[in-house]
Amino acid sequence: MVTAQTQEAHELCISVKNLSVFYGDNQALFDISMDIPEKEVTALIGPSGCGKSTFLRCFNRMNDLIPSARVEGEILLKGNQILGNSVDVVTLRKRVGMVFQRSNPFPKSIFENVAYGPKIHGLRDRNKIEEIVEDSLKKADLWNEVKDRLHTSGIGLSGGQQQRLCIARALAVEPQILLMDEPASALDPRSTSKIEELIGVLKENYTIVIVTHNMQQAARVSQKTAFFYEGYLIEYGETEQVFQNPNEKQTEDYVTGRFG
Amino acid sequence: MSFAKTLETEKPIRRVIQTVAEKLIESLCFLCAAVSVLTTFGVVAILCYEVAGFFTKVSFSEFFLSTEWTPLFYHKSFGIWPLVCGTLLISFIAMCVALPLGLLVAVYLSEFAHPKTRKVVKPILEILAGIPTIVYGYFALLFVTPVLQSIIPTLEGFNALAPGMVMGIMILPMVASLSEDALYVVPRSLREGSYAMGATKLQVVFSVVFPAAIGGITASCILALSRAVGETMIVAIAAGQQPALHFNPLKAIEAMTAYIVQVSLGDTPHGTIEYQTIFAVGAVLFVMTLVLNMVSLRIRERYQRMFG
Ligand SMILES: Nc1ncnc2c1ncn2[C@@H]1O[C@H](COP(=O)(O)OP(=O)(O)OP(=O)(O)O)[C@@H](O)[C@H]1O
Ligand SMILES: [Mg+2]
Numbered sequence: 002m003v004t005a006q007t008q009e010a011h012e013l014c015i016s017v018k019n020l021s022v023f024y025g026d027n028q029a030l031f032d033i034s035m036d037i038p039e040k041e042v043t044a045l046i047g048p049s050g051c052g053k054s055t056f057l058r059c060f061n062r063m064n065d066l067i068p069s070a071r072v073e074g075e076i077l078l079k080g081n082q083i084l085g086n087s088v089d090v091v092t093l094r095k096r097v098g099m100v101f102q103r104s105n106p107f108p109k110s111i112f113e114n115v116a117y118g119p120k121i122h123g124l125r126d127r128n129k130i131e132e133i134v135e136d137s138l139k140k141a142d143l144w145n146e147v148k149d150r151l152h153t154s155g156i157g158l159s160g161g162q163q164q165r166l167c168i169a170r171a172l173a174v175e176p177q178i179l180l181m182d183e184p185a186s187a188l189d190p191r192s193t194s195k196i197e198e199l200i201g202v203l204k205e206n207y208t209i210v211i212v213t214h215n216m217q218q219a220a221r222v223s224q225k226t227a228f229f230y231e232g233y234l235i236e237y238g239e240t241e242q243v244f245q246n247p248n249e250k251q252t253e254d255y256v257t258g259r260f261g
Numbered sequence: 262m263s264f265a266k267t268l269e270t271e272k273p274i275r276r277v278i279q280t281v282a283e284k285l286i287e288s289l290c291f292l293c294a295a296v297s298v299l300t301t302f303g304v305v306a307i308l309c310y311e312v313a314g315f316f317t318k319v320s321f322s323e324f325f326l327s328t329e330w331t332p333l334f335y336h337k338s339f340g341i342w343p344l345v346c347g348t349l350l351i352s353f354i355a356m357c358v359a360l361p362l363g364l365l366v367a368v369y370l371s372e373f374a375h376p377k378t379r380k381v382v383k384p385i386l387e388i389l390a391g392i393p394t395i396v397y398g399y400f401a402l403l404f405v406t407p408v409l410q411s412i413i414p415t416l417e418g419f420n421a422l423a424p425g426m427v428m429g430i431m432i433l434p435m436v437a438s439l440s441e442d443a444l445y446v447v448p449r450s451l452r453e454g455s456y457a458m459g460a461t462k463l464q465v466v467f468s469v470v471f472p473a474a475i476g477g478i479t480a481s482c483i484l485a486l487s488r489a490v491g492e493t494m495i496v497a498i499a500a501g502q503q504p505a506l507h508f509n510p511l512k513a514i515e516a517m518t519a520y521i522v523q524v525s526l527g528d529t530p531h532g533t534i535e536y537q538t539i540f541a542v543g544a545v546l547f548v549m550t551l552v553l554n555m556v557s558l559r560i561r562e563r564y565q566r567m568f569g
Contacts, residue, residue, distance in 0.1 A: 061457060094459035101457075105450035108473045118458045121468060167454070174458060 013079075014039035014178065014208040015060060020074035022055050022064065029055045031232045033074070037225070042200060042209045044219035044240065047229035048255065053212045056229070057180050060210065061097040062090050078178075095122060098171030102183040104163035106155035106170070111138075111147050114155045114166055118174035133173050141169035142199050161192025168199065179203065181211040185218065197222050216256055220244050228252045308547065311540035318534050324541065330504040330515075332538045333524070339538070341545055343504035347514040348546075351425045351496055352489040354510055358429025359485060363436025364478070370437070371444040372466045383441070386434040394431065398498030401427035406499065419501025419513035428495050432485040439484065443477025444470055476564020480557040487553035491546065493518035517546050 015037040022030040030052045037043050045053045055064065062083065064070040076083050083093055095118075106114050115134040124130055134151070138144040143165040147158070155166050164184060171179060181200075185193040200209060200222045213219050219226055219240065226243040228236045228251070236243060236252040247253045316324070319339045327340025366386075370379050405423040410416045416423075447470045455469040471478075501513030502523050515523075521539050529535040 063453065063457060066453070066456060091459045091461060094457060099457040101450060101454065103450055105448070105454040107451060107454065107469055117455075117468070121458065121460050121464045170454075170458070 012038050015210075016075075016077040016080075017059075018075040018077070020056075020059065020072070020076065022052070022059065022073075023071045024067070025069040029232055033234045035227060035234060035237055037208065037210060039208050040204060040206070041224040042204050042211060042222050043225040043227065044223035045210065045212045045227050045229060046214075046216070046219050046255070047235075049214075051229040052232045053229055054182050057099075057182055057210060057212055059084075060178065060180055061094050061099055062088075063099070065090065095174050096176050097178045097180060098174065098176035099180040100164070100167050100171055100182070100184045103187055104160060104167050106158070106163050106166050108154065108156055110152045111155045111158070111166060112151040115169050115173050117170060122174060137169040137173040138166075140172050140203070141165045142195070142202075143169055159192070161188050161195060164188060164192070164196060165199065168196075168203075172203075176207065178208045178210070181209065183212050183214060186214060193218070216244070216258070228255060230255070308540055308544050311537050312544045314532075315534070315537035315541045318537070319541075328506050330520075332535055337534070339541075341542070343506045344515060344517045344520055344542060345545065346506050346508070347421070347496070347500065347504065347516040348490055348518070348549075350421050350508055350510065350514060351428060351500060351516055352486060354421060354425025355428035355432060355489045356482070356486060358426050359433045359436045359489075360482060362429075363433045363482075363485070364440055366433070366437040367440035367444055367478075368466060368471070371441045372462075372470065383438065386438050390431075390434040390438070392431075394492060394494040395498070397427050397431050398424070398494040398496075401495055401499035413511065416511050417501075417513050419499065419503075420511055421500055421514045422510040424495045424499040425510065427499070428489055428492055431492070431495065432488050435488060436481055436485045439481030440474070440478045443474040443481065446477070447473045476560050480561040480564075483553050483557040483560070487550045487557070490553065491518065491550050493522060497522040517542050521546075 013036055017033055017035045017037075020030060020033040021028060033056065045056060047053055058064050059072055059076060060078075060083070064072055072084055074084070078093075078096070082088065107117060109117070112134055115137050116130050119130055119133050124133075135144065135148075138147065143162060146162060147166075155163065158166060164187075168179075168184075185196045188196065197218060200211065203209060211219075211223065223240045225238065226240040227234060228243060228247075228249075230251055236247060236249045238248075243252060244256050247256060253259075323339050324341055327338050328342055329338040329340050330343045331338045370382055374382070401423045405427055406416065406418065406420065409420075409423055451469055451473055452465055455465040460468065496516040497519040500516060500519060502515050502519065503513045504515040504520065505512070507514070520542055524535060524539050
């Protein structure tokens with residue numbers, strides 16, 4: 002009994018209960034409930050404007066930055082409530098890293114980009130920072146390409162390298178969860194496959210939630226897939242099942258490319 | 262048949278009219294551009310001519326090495342430094358006022374103010390920049406100096422402090438407005454990236470947005486400095502007319518522009534050495550502001566490429 006419970010608690014990472022999101026009077030998400038397992042990749046798919054980004058941005062409370070946005074319902078992260086005013090958003094965002102659609106390195110050196118997170122969270126020890134920077138760049142599979150020019154601008158990197166720099170930057174604060182909003186949609190096929198490989202490796206240690214418009218990509222990288230349509234969660238299950246044997250007609254139409 | 266014919270006959274005429282009109286407009290635009298360029302050349306040419314005349318009578322070493330500026334006295338001395346010193350001292354005081362306040366206003370407007378506040382305050386700032394400088398001049402002489410004198414009794418009636426402070430207020434809107442522009446164009450994605458790392462609002466502003474905008478901010482400050490260096494009315498009215506090589510803000514001092522006003526208001530005849538000093542001083546001023554403007558432009562260009 003006890004073991005079963007710990008087993009359960011270990012495997013469940015994020016639990017969403019009756020989540021609704023409004024932008025002013027427009028409702029963007031309707032009553033979403035969904036459990037996201039730990040150390041797996043969960044893909045969010047669906048046509049443009051269906052609320053994938055809105056959903057993803059609830060997990061690190063980025064919607065707080067939009068004055069008109071209002072979030073209702075519950076999100077539990079490892080059993081802890083993350084919505085509500087009493088939650089420390091800074092700590093939450095430390096635990097939940099995010100990678101954006103368009104790579105957004107700061108106009109600082111590569112080193113400073115990765116060191117940014119640890120520094121704003123109060124780390125001063127130079128040796129420790131150097132260690133974290135190297136470690137994070139290695140995890141993001143960028144170390145070998147940039148180790149000789151750590152102090153040149155992060156903006157001078159190629160698109161794919163910039164995106165991996167942003168991943169390294171997110172990893173530097175040692176998050177448990179990585180949110181990725183179309184991380185490869187602005188990249189060429191080679192950089193894309195590099196990012197996909199990286200996701201495959203990172204999921205050993207991180208829970209990853211990824212938004213993608215690319216069906217093949219979702220099928221390749223994820224273990225679970227959620228299909229959204231016009232603010233509703235239509236179907237959620239094992240990726241294989243969602244793609245090959247969907248329960249819903251809408252899902253089938255979407256994954257086979259009949260609309261969207 | 263007839264339709265085709267009308268087309269054929271009409272087309273060339275229209276085309277001719279069109280090309281003539283185009284040529285006309287083109288040459289008109291060219292003329293306007295040429296006039297402004299020629300005027301500039303004319304000004305520079307006259308400046309060069311008079312400066313050359315000046316330097317046949319006064320040596321370079323006298324101009325740049327002597328520490329006294331007394332061209333209007335019996336014992337003439339032509340050292341430019343006292344005037345440069347006056348300009349720099351007052352500009353420095355102005356920057357001490359305008360820089361911190363202007364940047365605070367800029368950061369507040371772009372990062373903390375409600376969008377509505379921003380919409381109201383920005384045009385006001387720009388109106389403030391349009392107040393005639395003579396108003397600022399008398400404000401410095403008749404209001405700020407007496408007020409300051411009640412705090413600092415040793416302050417002279419003409420001094421560098423009051424016009425410097427008032428000039429700082431005058432260029433503050435420029436610093437604030439241009440810096441605000443620079444902060445405002447920092448991409449939203451950078452701010453989001455910083456927030457997503459768990460940064461607080463202050464950390465986002467000061468560790469990401471401000472450094473990202475530093476090029477535009479520096480450029481705006483240099484531009485404001487150049488404006489301060491070239492500013493005339495305030496210093497002519499409130500700083501005094503004693504060219505002196507000192508850095509005491511409490512004493513009277515003469516700026517380059519103030520000297521030019523002083524001489525041009527008097528009745529110094531053409532071609533005399535007194536008359537030519539105006540151009541010598543003007544040339545130094547011209548070079549200073551030109552360099553400042555060019556540096557500002559360079560910085561702006563360099564940093565604009567960053568967000569390409
Ligand atoms: N800042 C905002 N203010 C108002 N409405 C918004 C805002 N952001 C998103 N929306 C609305 O919420 C709905 C969901 O948007 P969202 O960005 O989450 O969709 P998405 O699935 O990520 O789309 P895409 O695939 O194009 O990125 C859309 O109807 C959109 O118009
Ligand atoms: Mg989106």
